[in-house]
Amino acid sequence: MDDTRPVAMQAPNNTLGTVALVCGILGVLLFFCCPYLSVVLGLVALVCGILANQQNQRYALAGIILGIAALALGIIFAIIGQLFFTEFIHMIQQEMIY
Amino acid sequence: MARPATRLWFERGLLISALAVMIVVYFYVTNSNLRELVTPHDCFFSQATGLLCPACGGTRAMIYLLKGQILLAIRSNFLAVTTLPLILYGFYFAFRLAFEKRFTSADIYISPFWIWSYFVFVLLFWFVRNIPALVFLRPY
Numbered sequence: 131m132d133d134t135r136p137v138a139m140q141a142p143n144n145t146l147g148t149v150a151l152v153c154g155i156l157g158v159l160l161f162f163c164c165p166y167l168s169v170v171l172g173l174v175a176l177v178c179g180i181l182a183n184q185q186n187q188r189y190a191l192a193g194i195i196l197g198i199a200a201l202a203l204g205i206i207f208a209i210i211g212q213l214f215f216t217e218f219i220h221m222i223q224q225e226m227i228y
Numbered sequence: 229m230a231r232p233a234t235r236l237w238f239e240r241g242l243l244i245s246a247l248a249v250m251i252v253v254y255f256y257v258t259n260s261n262l263r264e265l266v267t268p269h270d271c272f273f274s275q276a277t278g279l280l281c282p283a284c285g286g287t288r289a290m291i292y293l294l295k296g297q298i299l300l301a302i303r304s305n306f307l308a309v310t311t312l313p314l315i316l317y318g319f320y321f322a323f324r325l326a327f328e329k330r331f332t333s334a335d336i337y338i339s340p341f342w343i344w345s346y347f348v349f350v351l352l353f354w355f356v357r358n359i360p361a362l363v364f365l366r367p368y
Contacts, residue, residue, distance in 0.1 A: 145336050148343045156350060163273035163281035174318075181333040211272065 143187070150179035150193020157200025165207035172200030231332070239326040243319075257294045282307050282354040285367025303368035307353045314346065 157171030175197030182190035273281045285305035292301035293309065302309050324331045357365035 143334065143337055144340060145338045145343070146333060148340050149338070152343055152347045155347070160281065160283060162276075163271045164283040164286070167283055167286075185334050207272070 143185075144182070144189065145187075146178045146185070147182035147187035147189035147193060150175045150182055150197065151189040153178065154193050154196025154200055158196055158203065161200060161203035161207050165204040165211060168200050168204030169208065172197045172202075172204055175200060231329075236326065236329070239322075243322055243326050254294055257291055279358045280354075280366065282350055282357070288367060300368060303364070305367060306365065307350065310349075 153171045154175035157168045157175055160171065161168035175193050177197075179190050179193030179197050182193060271281055271284055273279065274284060283305070286308040289301040289305035289308040292298075292304055293312070298309075321336050325333060325336075353365075356362060359365075
């Protein structure tokens, strides 16, 4: 009797890689409107991407790169936002005085 | 693959710190006036284009949710309220990773269909809430 039965192929687990990619894309998309959220999403993408990379999952490297980009853009825009809005509020206060 | 004890304790410490911060935020929010907490609208995207981003009203939604006003939270930002169970699900995995020695990151599984569905949902919400006819999706 032939003993070579077909073995069911288990689909590879790419959960962390996919989560890293999605969080990275959202982080990069949202850095302009909510930089703090972008920083959080970038951190999540980076951590998930690193864990996924250790398991050779798909999208891991893309998640890491997008995570770093989201983190950097988020931090830059958070700083710019703070400076810009402080100036803006100062300008409004001066308008109200004069 | 077994993780070293130092890493496990680091993960536990990180999670407990996050929980402590959340508890402090909860008590701060529930004992404060909403007008003191919500800053003026400072969204670059909204100021540059006049359109709403998917996170507009998110802070208000979270504050309303922490104060137990679920309907007002949904009116402020539906996406933020629907994202909360996902964040809690993420914390569930983080707790299992930190406190179960046999549970590793390779054991985390969510169907890719649901992950990509959420991504599409965010983009759709962004598009739909800027349609002038759908005023009820604008922040309350």
